[in-house]
Amino acid sequence: MEGEKRYRLRRGQQIVGYCRELPSGAMFYSKDSFWWTGHIIPYTQLDEWTGWKDKNRILIYEYDIVKCKLDPDGDFQNAAVLWNSKNEEFCLRLLNEDSLYFPLEMSGIAMFNPKQIQVFSQLFINPEIMESLGLKDD
8 A cells, every 4th residue: 555654563572463554544453464453462572564565575674684686697605684874764884895785776776686695584583783883773
């Protein structure tokens, strides 16, 4: 749905559910992202959906770890999905490079082919990676 926001709900390292916020402001909750209800699911952290899906049609959220190709003919690299507050955009930060950020979109144009991105983990279950990136899970 156009204008809809989605979130992954967590308590620490445990995913406890998902939330959909409709343009009208109505909020719906789900434990499995399939069946939705108005019953609030208690959580302590939320990760915002980027608006993207990976090659397996898995929703890509902030704090996911993905395999991606910067060059369609190149090798896959591991990257963290992060919010770049300076530019107010979601980006990929390569895990093997210092401070290299690549926006998912620029001026509404996709910088990556979703078929060349695959979610395989999350930062919040890998505290050593979060620490190496200088991130805290608030």
